[in-house]
Amino acid sequence: MRSSALLAVVVFGAAVAVSATSHKSCPLDGLEIEGLPSSIPPSQLPLSFVSAAIGTQNYTCSPSNNYTLVGAVAELYDISCLGKSTLFTSVQDWLFGMWVDAPADLTSQALVSSYTLTRGSAVLGDHYFVPNPSGKPGNSPKWDFTSTGAFKGNKDAFVTVEKFAGSAAPTGPEDIDWVATNGIDGSLSAQVYRTDTREGQPPSSCQHGSSPDIQVKYGSKYWFYGSKLQH
Template identity: 25%
Template sequence: MRFTIASLATVLVGAVAVLAAPTPRYTGCKLSGISIPSEAFVDPNNSSNTLPGVAQNEQLAKIVLGYGSQNYSCTNGVPTPHGAVATLYDLSCAFMVSPEWADVLTRGAVQMDPTAQLAGIQMLKNMFNAQFIAGVHYFKGDFATPAFEFVDKTKFIGGVGGKIPALLGSDVGKRPLNFGAVPSLKLVAKQGMGSTFSSIYRLHTAGGVAPKTCDWAGEKQIPYAAQYWVYKSK
């Protein structure tokens, strides 16, 4: 989605209205009535290719913004995925304003300097006495097992259960590393791993794609951001 000055101004006015309410909430807002837009499940280039839908026995438990890096090694001149690392931020109250506001935050995150962002989050935490950091996302040693650990002691360990290209118009990444946005995913919990949640959708991605060829040694980190919609079995 692309934003005009007018539409962005409307979103910002809505944000001010919510945060200026008699009892403002900055984190931990209720998610009842919020659902993934239908277009987010559909491959933008092939309408017959879709992400598996949310199961009838699942309910939305969290929406978080992940900001960090998709990591790659270089093998014979070709980038090889080495998992990802991200800090997770509570997006629930952003959705009280509008999905567009949450999208603005996702797009803005990928362009920010990590040190400056963490300093800004700490400042907001002190100002509003709110815990914006919701957890961390990383990969197990096989680089094929995504894990999420949340500050409330809940967790998710899973694998890919579906993949489609990023939405049309997705942010292609932090300049000048604007190689594209990583795909949308459905992650499903692995049995016997003690996951609190049943599935997670990675949506509204920004950045994270490596160049098509490489010549670096060690590991290269490509900044990315994404919304993670976390579901729990009822």
């Protein structure tokens, strides 16, 4: 199957799974992270959005001959309306299964940059990395809702963050860490938590100077707390 056709199948299926109902009509009362490791304190802020995501964790080979994270790219789907259904606990697995089955030439950038089927009401926004807004070395995670859904065109509908807590995934070493972050720029959210991760870990070693940069597919849930946006 051609990449473009597979992309359509993945995104259409995701839109059906997460619901055609708008986020605004689906209350988040009672939704909370299950199995949160003790090293990550639960947020004390109101839950604003909850999403399932698929994308890639991006790595480069360091002089120490191991892979170092340099960024990520992902598409986020609104799962607010699944909060009271049995699908809520497994929707990230369903999405990730389709993402794993996609052909190798379908990149995460192609997934995120598609403006045909992916820009429906089920899409909350995009995730990628940007230079640290505080001026510190390195890049920072950013979630961007400025071009999708209810917040399309709202220049403040983003958040850039820094990590304040984390833990190895309780599901096993093949899955990337669960993390909690504080917002440092933007009005989208005061805190973002990544949970229910699926894969995303790089190989254990590489050869500096000869091993290419790699993208490793992953899935997760992202929880957004304390938004300043009206929705």
